[in-house]
Amino acid sequence: MKALLIRDLRLAMRAGGGFGLGLAFFLIVTVLVPFSVGPDSALLSTIAAGILWLGALLACLLSLDRILALDWEDGTLDLLACAPLPMEGTVSIKALAHWLTTGLPLILAAPLFALLLSLPSAGYIPLILSLLLGTPALSVIGTFGAALTVGIKRGGLLLSLLVLPLYVPTLIFGSEVARRGADGLSYSTPLIMLAGITLGTIALLPFASAAVLRVNIR
Amino acid sequence: MMPDLGKYADAVLSAYAATIVLILLLVLVSVMQSRRAKAALKEIETRRNG
Amino acid sequence: MSLWEYANPVKFMALSGRILPWTAALSAICLVVGLIWGFFFTPDDFRQGSTVKIIYLHVPSALMAINVWFMMLVTSLIWIIRRHHVSALAAKAAAPIGVVMTLIALITGAIWGQPMWGTWWVWDPRLTSFLILFLFYLGYIALWSAIEDNDTAADLTSILCLVGSVFAVLSRYAVNFWNQGLHQGASLSLDKEKNVADVFYQPLLVCIAGFVLLFVALMLLRTRTEIRARRTKALLARERMA
Numbered sequence: 001m002k003a004l005l006i007r008d009l010r011l012a013m014r015a016g017g018g019f020g021l022g023l024a025f026f027l028i029v030t031v032l033v034p035f036s037v038g039p040d041s042a043l044l045s046t047i048a049a050g051i052l053w054l055g056a057l058l059a060c061l062l063s064l065d066r067i068l069a070l071d072w073e074d075g076t077l078d079l080l081a082c083a084p085l086p087m088e089g090t091v092s093i094k095a096l097a098h099w100l101t102t103g104l105p106l107i108l109a110a111p112l113f114a115l116l117l118s119l120p121s122a123g124y125i126p127l128i129l130s131l132l133l134g135t136p137a138l139s140v141i142g143t144f145g146a147a148l149t150v151g152i153k154r155g156g157l158l159l160s161l162l163v164l165p166l167y168v169p170t171l172i173f174g175s176e177v178a179r180r181g182a183d184g185l186s187y188s189t190p191l192i193m194l195a196g197i198t199l200g201t202i203a204l205l206p207f208a209s210a211a212v213l214r215v216n217i218r
Numbered sequence: 219m220m221p222d223l224g225k226y227a228d229a230v231l232s233a234y235a236a237t238i239v240l241i242l243l244l245v246l247v248s249v250m251q252s253r254r255a256k257a258a259l260k261e262i263e264t265r266r267n268g
Numbered sequence: 269m270s271l272w273e274y275a276n277p278v279k280f281m282a283l284s285g286r287i288l289p290w291t292a293a294l295s296a297i298c299l300v301v302g303l304i305w306g307f308f309f310t311p312d313d314f315r316q317g318s319t320v321k322i323i324y325l326h327v328p329s330a331l332m333a334i335n336v337w338f339m340m341l342v343t344s345l346i347w348i349i350r351r352h353h354v355s356a357l358a359a360k361a362a363a364p365i366g367v368v369m370t371l372i373a374l375i376t377g378a379i380w381g382q383p384m385w386g387t388w389w390v391w392d393p394r395l396t397s398f399l400i401l402f403l404f405y406l407g408y409i410a411l412w413s414a415i416e417d418n419d420t421a422a423d424l425t426s427i428l429c430l431v432g433s434v435f436a437v438l439s440r441y442a443v444n445f446w447n448q449g450l451h452q453g454a455s456l457s458l459d460k461e462k463n464v465a466d467v468f469y470q471p472l473l474v475c476i477a478g479f480v481l482l483f484v485a486l487m488l489l490r491t492r493t494e495i496r497a498r499r500t501k502a503l504l505a506r507e508r509m510a
Contacts, residue, residue, distance in 0.1 A: 144431065148411065148424055148427075148428060149411075149414070151415070151420070152414045152415065155414065158407075158410050158411065158414050161403075161406060161407045161410055162407040162410070162411060162428065164403070165400055165403040165404050165407060165432070165435065165436075165439070166431070166432070166435045168400055168435070168439045168442065168443075169435065169438040169439050169442040172439075172442040172443065172445070172446045173442060173445075173446075176445070176446060190445070193442075193445070197438065205431070208427055208430070208431050211427055212423075212424055212427050215420055215423040215424055215427075216420065216424070218420070225317065225383075226317045226318045226319045226383050227318065229319055229322070229379050229380065229382060229383050230318050230319060230321050230322060232379055233322045233325055233326075233375070233376045233379040233380065234303075234307065234321075234322075234325065236372070236375050236376065236379070237325045237329070237372050237375075237376060240368050240371060240372050240375075241368070241372070241482070243368075244364070244365065244368045244486065245486065247364075248486055248489050248490050248493070249489070251490070251493050252489050252490070252492060252493040252496075255492075255493045255494075255496040255497045255500065256493075256496055258496070258497075258500045259496045259499055259500045259503075262500055262503050262504065262507075263503070266503065266507070
């Protein structure tokens with residue numbers, strides 16, 4: 001398990017592995033927002049929390065098809081299927097690797113980008129908290145989507161169509177936390193809901209992803 | 219015959235029109251697909267048997 | 269005699285062929301009677317004027333939009349557990365009907381909302397969850413059409429349907445929460461069932477029956493199409509082998 005995780009991380013770090021691509025995408029989205037809605041900082045600070053969450057979500061989405069597609073093409077996945085590690089474990093590790101390479105950098109960069117969008121100072125901690133709790137769910141759900149579409153050529157667009165509706169609850173609660181925090185309101189209820197969704201998906205979705213992968217490998 | 223729909227006539231009529239068009243489209247497409255599938259199957263079955 | 273006998277395609281074809289004309293005719297009768305009754309012979313609501321007549325389209329289609337998904341969930345489960353092909357094909361056949369029902373509910377709702385609320389669209393929990401349901405249907409259909417191998421497609425789509433159902437329910441509650449967070453209590457309620465008087469209620473029931481029967485008829489027809497298409501494909505493959 002550890003070996004697989006390290007291998008995935010190494011592959012992602014290497015040139016062309018897409019590490020940092022999500023981060024750059026996140027930056028560009030953040031920079032484009034003031035161009036599209038105007039430079040008014042009062043307006044920006046009200047929408048900053050939502051924009052940051054949306055940007056993080058899109059950046060996650062961008063890198064999803066890398067989770068499994070490359071391993072599928074070169075046959076690694078077939079080998080993994082024969083390995084003693086259960087498929088559920090493989091899928092969970094893949095999701096974890098995805099989160100470490102895209103989710104974590106996004107969280108670390110989020111305060112910086114929040115500065116660009118003049119997020120109110122009360123909003124930083126809830127923003128980080130919500131991203132920390134929410135992005136693992138994005139990775140796990142995304143792995144399910146990647147497993148569904150792994151056998152399809154040019155499945156990237158289909159992947160987004162399938163995954164985006166599944167992201168709705170996470171996005172709602174996540175940005176609710178960030179928004180309430182920015183407005184100085186209490187945000188514990190949506191935070192607990194968000195944690196619940198994340199824990200639930202981490203616990204249950206790997207089984208669905210593994211089942212789907214087995215069907216695809218068959 | 220036509221009931222007096224008052225000032226909302228446009229809304230009511232367009233809702234009915236949209237629904238009827240959509241349902242008819244669905245039925246039409248379903249029937250056409252069914253016809254085509256039936257014809258294809260018939261053709262291949264007669265080819266195999268005759 | 270048990271229900272499972274109709275998992276045999278031949279038996280299903282025989283039975284559905286016999287039932288189909290009846291359900292189609294009954295559905296047509298119910299729809300014509302219900303809609304004409306509703307459209308021509310019900311009074312206007314004192315508050316909503318004639319827009320109340322939209323209820324005969326809006327409520328049944330919204331009802332079916334949810335129930336079609338539920339039916340797909342059940343047939344998907346049957347496919348996963350008992351692996352009856354007819355069941356998987358029925359789920360595939362039902363999805364486009366669900367899309368059209370959702371679309372009708374959304375469109376009639378928008379047309380109704382325009383004069384009543386002064387806007388085509390509000391991010392009300394109900395409206396939003398229907399939009400999400402619509403997206404789920406689109407994803408489901410797209411996945412079916414993207415995969416060539418039939419059994420793989422059936423497996424993947426039924427798992428998607430299961431996971432999607434969980435997330436659809438989750439979204440429903442999340443959306444509720446999100447909107448209350450914005451508006452402090454819903455100012456708009458679509459829940460008019462409570463204050464529907466008998467004059468409106470009876471034709472509405474007929475219309476709902478008509479929509480249900482329409483769905484059954486269309487579902488049978490489309491499932492028959494799918495079964496025939498599958499058989500054609502199999503025969504063609506056999507010919508190519510020979």
